[in-house]
Amino acid sequence: METLVKKLCVWMEGKIIEAKAKGMVFGLSGGLDSAVVATLSIRIFPQNTLAIIIPCHSLQADINDALDFIDKFNIPYKIIDVSKVYDSFIDLLNDKEKKRSFKLSEANIKPRLRMTTLYYFANKLNYLVVGTGNKSELMIGYFTKYGDGGADILPLGNLLKSQVRELAEYLGIPKKIINKPPSAGLWEGQTDEKEIGISYEQLDKYLKTEKLNNKIIEKKIQDKIVKSAHKRIIPAKPPF
Numbered sequence: 001m002e003t004l005v006k007k008l009c010v011w012m013e014g015k016i017i018e019a020k021a022k023g024m025v026f027g028l029s030g031g032l033d034s035a036v037v038a039t040l041s042i043r044i045f046p047q048n049t050l051a052i053i054i055p056c057h058s059l060q061a062d063i064n065d066a067l068d069f070i071d072k073f074n075i076p077y078k079i080i081d082v083s084k085v086y087d088s089f090i091d092l093l094n095d096k097e098k099k100r101s102f103k104l105s106e107a108n109i110k111p112r113l114r115m116t117t118l119y120y121f122a123n124k125l126n127y128l129v130v131g132t133g134n135k136s137e138l139m140i141g142y143f144t145k146y147g148d149g150g151a152d153i154l155p156l157g158n159l160l161k162s163q164v165r166e167l168a169e170y171l172g173i174p175k176k177i178i179n180k181p182p183s184a185g186l187w188e189g190q191t192d193e194k195e196i197g198i199s200y201e202q203l204d205k206y207l208k209t210e211k212l213n214n215k216i217i218e219k220k221i222q223d224k225i226v227k228s229a230h231k232r233i234i235p236a237k238p239p240f
Contacts, residue, residue, distance in 0.1 A: 001170040005167070005171070009044050011155065012044055012155050013044045021128045022125065023047075023049055023128075024041045024044070024127055024128055025052060025121050025122050025125065025127040025129055026131070027051075027132070028066045028069070028077065029062060029066060030064070030069070031065075032164060032165065032177055032180075034051075035069055036164055037130055037132045037155060037156065038073065040155060042075050047076075048127070050121060051078075052080055052118060052121065053066045053067070053079045054117050055079070056086050056113060056114070063079075065177055065180070068174070069173070078121075082113045085113060086110060086113060090109070108144045110147075111147030112146055115129075115146065115147050115150040119150070129152045129153075130152070130153055131148065131149070131154040133148065133151075133154055133157060134156045134159050134161050135156075135158055135159055135161075136160050136200060137161070137192075139207055139225055140198075140228060141224060149231060160204040160207060160208070162200065162204045181193070182200070197220065198217060202214070202221075203221060206218060206221050
């Protein structure tokens with residue numbers, strides 16, 4: 001595990017140097033993935049790492065978890081609450097046709113506001129935005145395009161959720177964060193597994209072996225991988 005940590009740190013530092021940037025900025029949610037990214041970042045650039053907590057009608061418990069984590073690892077941070085901006089934008093849209101996908105359409109504005117906030121500070125400080133997505137989420141498109149998917153580097157992009165959890169344990173991240181149900185915090189009661197309809201255990205097993213004992217879940221994962229392919233590449237151009 002120490003070898004993995006060293007490789008990730010060397011790779012991240014190399015990307016910063018390659019871009020002639022001065023440091024790293026990332027969103028800190030109080031969840032597992034962002035905590036791992038934060039712990040790696042502070043090892044590389046203790047003075048040039050910035051965590052930003054970006055509440056948007058977020059649970060106070062998640063904010064408290066993020067603040068407790070910051071205290072434990074002594075990470076420079078800011079809190080930028082975008083709740084009022086979100087409310088104003090929703091009011092501006094004034095969408096009367098609230099169809100079935102309306103809830104998700106509204107919710108996806110939150111990570112896009114967070115992305116805008118991160119890039120403001122990245123541009124201001126000449127930092128790179130470090131994304132927190134892992135391989136399990138990336139492969140099925142479980143992220144908001146140009147939201148939490150908007151980043152300069154993705155250090156956890158080749159690690160399954162189960163591997164990120166193992167890494168978190170090794171890095172000494174509090175059990176409270178490791179064991180809490182993964183959630184994007186898009187609405188009250190929202191959890192990753194409930195929204196995806198698949199457990200991370202099933203998803204990781206399929207991504208490792210391409211086989212499960214449940215053909216219905218297999219098909220569901222395969223469909224998600226195919227449908228989300230556009231989210232993992234730069235915008236498509238015609239071949240002529």
